[in-house]
Amino acid sequence: MDGLTAAGERKIAWAATWMPVLSMVRDRLREENSVAGRRIAVILPVDLAEAGAEVAVAFQGAMVHDDVAAGLAARGVSVFARRGSSPEEELGFFEQVLARRPEVVIDDRADVIRLAHTTHPEVLETLVGASEETTSGVVALRAMEADGTLNVPCIAANDARCKFLFDNRYGSGQSTISAVMDSTNLLVAGKRFVVVGYGWVGKGIARRARGLNARVVVCEVDPFAALEAFHDGFEVLPVAEAC
Amino acid sequence: MDGLTAAGERKIAWAATWMPVLSMVRDRLREENSVAGRRIAVILPVDLAEAGAEVAVAFQGAMVHDDVAAGLAARGVSVFARRGSSPEEELGFFEQVLARRPEVVIDDRADVIRLAHTTHPEVLETLVGASEETTSGVVALRAMEADGTLNVPCIAANDARCKFLFDNRYGSGQSTISAVMDSTNLLVAGKRFVVVGYGWVGKGIARRARGLNARVVVCEVDPFAALEAFHDGFEVLPVAEAC
Amino acid sequence: MDGLTAAGERKIAWAATWMPVLSMVRDRLREENSVAGRRIAVILPVDLAEAGAEVAVAFQGAMVHDDVAAGLAARGVSVFARRGSSPEEELGFFEQVLARRPEVVIDDRADVIRLAHTTHPEVLETLVGASEETTSGVVALRAMEADGTLNVPCIAANDARCKFLFDNRYGSGQSTISAVMDSTNLLVAGKRFVVVGYGWVGKGIARRARGLNARVVVCEVDPFAALEAFHDGFEVLPVAEAC
Amino acid sequence: MDGLTAAGERKIAWAATWMPVLSMVRDRLREENSVAGRRIAVILPVDLAEAGAEVAVAFQGAMVHDDVAAGLAARGVSVFARRGSSPEEELGFFEQVLARRPEVVIDDRADVIRLAHTTHPEVLETLVGASEETTSGVVALRAMEADGTLNVPCIAANDARCKFLFDNRYGSGQSTISAVMDSTNLLVAGKRFVVVGYGWVGKGIARRARGLNARVVVCEVDPFAALEAFHDGFEVLPVAEAC
Structure with missing residues (x-):
């Protein structure tokens, strides 16, 4: 071999x-x-x-x-x-x-x-x-x-x-954060982190970014998901204002 | 009795x-x-x-x-x-x-x-x-x-x-949050929560407020403590802009 | 009046x-x-x-x-x-x-x-x-x-x-924690906190308890919800072992 | 060039x-x-x-x-x-x-x-x-x-x-987590994560691991630091029991 x-x-x-x-x-x-x-x-x-x-x-x-x-x-x-x-x-x-x-x-x-x-x-x-x-x-x-x-x-x-509750939220959540860290080589803590979309993947990314002490802004057009993001403690803004 | x-x-x-x-x-x-x-x-x-x-x-x-x-x-x-x-x-x-x-x-x-x-x-x-x-x-x-x-x-x-590491941070942290909840009867989630001072008590309050999904802003004049708050993921602003 | x-x-x-x-x-x-x-x-x-x-x-x-x-x-x-x-x-x-x-x-x-x-x-x-x-x-x-x-x-x-996504998770989540604090007069930080059921209400309680630094154990019979609790970072145990 | x-x-x-x-x-x-x-x-x-x-x-x-x-x-x-x-x-x-x-x-x-x-x-x-x-x-x-x-x-x-409050806690905290993710290629969520030592570096690692939904155990011989870890919501165990 x-x-x-x-x-x-x-x-x-x-x-x-x-x-x-x-x-x-x-x-x-x-x-x-x-x-x-x-x-x-x-x-x-x-x-x-x-x-x-x-x-x-x-x-x-x-x-x-x-x-x-x-x-x-x-x-x-x-x-x-x-x-x-x-x-x-x-x-x-x-x-x-x-x-x-x-x-x-x-x-x-x-x-x-x-x-x-x-x-x-x-x-x-x-x-x-x-x-x-x-x-x-x-x-x-x-x-x-x-x-x-x-x-x-x-x-x-x-x-x-077993797919969307886990793979999307936890898997894609972690791999996205990991990819951002590896490709930018920057400290996440204190960075403003904009997550566009608060579906399963977006939820996973937003929570992990906050778990690493980023200041997270969520952009979301669906009003229920936007309200969820708001009550989960994130700032919610239109993309044009967030970036 | x-x-x-x-x-x-x-x-x-x-x-x-x-x-x-x-x-x-x-x-x-x-x-x-x-x-x-x-x-x-x-x-x-x-x-x-x-x-x-x-x-x-x-x-x-x-x-x-x-x-x-x-x-x-x-x-x-x-x-x-x-x-x-x-x-x-x-x-x-x-x-x-x-x-x-x-x-x-x-x-x-x-x-x-x-x-x-x-x-x-x-x-x-x-x-x-x-x-x-x-x-x-x-x-x-x-x-x-x-x-x-x-x-x-x-x-x-x-x-x-044993006093300032615990009583101030965990004790006053919790009792302050608890007092705010009891006296306002409001949902903490999604509220903008301004914490003035990021000493032991302020740290305890800020973390608990975030733990209940508030959007927390920290005001702090000491530059080291302000940097800590920033890297802990909080928005840091002068009091005049935060309130 | x-x-x-x-x-x-x-x-x-x-x-x-x-x-x-x-x-x-x-x-x-x-x-x-x-x-x-x-x-x-x-x-x-x-x-x-x-x-x-x-x-x-x-x-x-x-x-x-x-x-x-x-x-x-x-x-x-x-x-x-x-x-x-x-x-x-x-x-x-x-x-x-x-x-x-x-x-x-x-x-x-x-x-x-x-x-x-x-x-x-x-x-x-x-x-x-x-x-x-x-x-x-x-x-x-x-x-x-x-x-x-x-x-x-x-x-x-x-x-x-607008009811179950919010009232159950954020509302009942907070009011339960608040009631436990008011009725026990104890520090939540460091306490072992057992949440039975990981539906919307249970999710809300578990996250808030962790947000106040409790060590949270979740008991749940539905396997998907139990897996969610596990991947959300909680210990998952049968009630008989948790209490 | x-x-x-x-x-x-x-x-x-x-x-x-x-x-x-x-x-x-x-x-x-x-x-x-x-x-x-x-x-x-x-x-x-x-x-x-x-x-x-x-x-x-x-x-x-x-x-x-x-x-x-x-x-x-x-x-x-x-x-x-x-x-x-x-x-x-x-x-x-x-x-x-x-x-x-x-x-x-x-x-x-x-x-x-x-x-x-x-x-x-x-x-x-x-x-x-x-x-x-x-x-x-x-x-x-x-x-x-x-x-x-x-x-x-x-x-x-x-x-x-500016060194130990930041570089140790946030910098080493993140780079350690990042190295574990890159070298194991595993999901952190739900994993039992043992952090030995709760100094500035250990605090940074433990919080980030929890922020990615690991179940974190802290081992610490200094009684004040061990009490801090306990009140920060971590399980605290001797190394021999944690591993």
Whole structure:
């Protein structure tokens, strides 16, 4: 095992120790033999390969860590991804995933599901179903459904309470703050921090920014959410006055 | 035991269950027999009577609960206090305490110590020492010391870390917020809350107000304390702009 | 105007200065002449009398301030309430309200609506509609609706976002903490504070208790809410282990 | 200007926009001509070169960003540092700095001041004074002073209120949390976070961890600081029970 793969393997193993529920799901799938031999396309990496599925993964260059990609490949996943890949390359990656005629697509931003409906309709013949992770992806798929152009059953993973109550608020809340700290290298304490939108993600960001002693201003057009922000102790202003 | 006394006794017993350190001190004093028979004047109620001292208590009308006063009397303390007493009555109470020629004065605001130095100098003949609880009282006594007019050794109880780190910040912090809530009957969440001064008391008030979701502004003339308030995430403004 | 009434009038006027939306509603009702002369029964005091309605108010003895009751009476409201009234007296108060044959009932805990359906069915002949404020009251009315025994249209005021997002979380959150402080006279900081249930009210209490530096434990049987409490940084335990 | 230097220059310029006080100091030094031509050794990078001094910088490999080092060199600073340098190399860097016979040493951890007192005593002949940044460095220098072995006047920069009230609490508080997030890639919310020591740094870490919804336990042997942690709402435990 080369150094890159070993580094990725360590990261994957580390993450797994903090994901007991995912491990339980994997063990159950393996025991029930329910995904063995199925062809699955994944846009976010998961444990399906270990449960016996033929898994192909593609993802956006900005989100790829090459060592993790190598580690996934070493676990038997077909990986189509490279750090810093261009949009053209990404399109190529998605097409390679579709060329494997997946029976299930686990999508993130609905890019692959939409490709299957536009330039690669032959994929729909064998596609049993799909799952979509993001708010924006679900919005797009709902629009297709309303137009009568959605031809495969989809699970709106985004709408699960375990998704939006947690991933959006705590996950995106922390990763946004962390990204701001890493990219600015500034002290958050005492800084004026403007959060535009007080949905689940905005709530998560605003509370964490305050938890690091920023002075937080919330901008929000929905009157109920704006009132919530106000009663949560934030200053509430129109964007034009806040920035 | 009449109803008032019984109510006071219940309150005193309730408070005692939350004061294990004070109980330990009382037990040690009793065991060592160190205050038995001493004449002590107290401006805040304590457990000395139970340790065998002859205790006389006086306090300001605004701080008196008549049932607690009755309860103290039932425990053998000489109590000179009445809810809603006038300043003239309070002066009379203090003088009655001094008439007992206390050997020790445990003061709160230095009123009694100062009386002993001005209109009742005969008390100083038998006064062994005094303790003062408040910041303002200690300031007054230090000024007397500098003038050479302080004629009794005093303990600046206020300067103990166990006093200013805790009583000022947590105690006054909470009781101020509680008083604002009780007297205004308003929701704190979303209110603009101006805290003038960011010393121990101000820090305690500001954090609690924020903990109840107020939007807190701090006014502070000391530049270090103002910078602290700023980095603690508060808006910092001159009083004229904050109010 | 006697002293009690004057004190109540001052409190009512004070509260009104903090209720701009209610004042706007009152002014619109008055302008549109939409409640003039209507007979309305109210279990929580509001501004309808000033908009021209014939308002009768009753409420539970524990929630009555006699001065406010006197102040309402001075404003032309028929008040049936007395501080410390017994349950029997309260029943009598409710019946006096119903005897006025209200066209509209604005209820709090659904006591009056239920009385109208059980022992005073004649009231239903002229009752146009009702509104219910509390979660528990709405649950009771929904059960009656399911049984086919609810004979008057009801507005579930409790289910308005402006109610449960704000009144429950911020209002009950603060008043619970305030009641604990007033009745125990203890420092909240450092105390172990157990909150049973992490709905809107529980969330409001837990955050405020933490905002006053308590160590908060949340008990919750719903797994999503328990996970929320956990990710909000609270210790989560079964009641049996928490207490 | 090569790419590395340009990247470093951008970072230095970015940091400067957030350091108005440092810019004011630099401008005053330049105006007063007070450091022009002086030989200064610096272990943390500052703006002295632009004020006309001959500045030599060395620092530990773990703290070096090669682009910033290149940017400093481009501004005329003599830089002795390389990302990932070994302790032996660092010793060499410090010696090169000392070989320039600095008149002033601005130290961080007192490494260079101690070297000048041990293996390079000739430097002391021309060394006018030194400044030390860290708590641990100041402790070491105080010990030397007590032993009579400190032969140069030192400023304990660490003891300035602007240092320990801010750098320790807010700066180290944030950078520690940020480092934990970056190195573990885990959600902080809901994690049990043990902070050993409740001094300025520990206070800063504990509050930020709680601000990100961790469940924080504080370990502290000083009883006053432990009581503070307790009243700040943290669980307080011996290390053996906390971990």
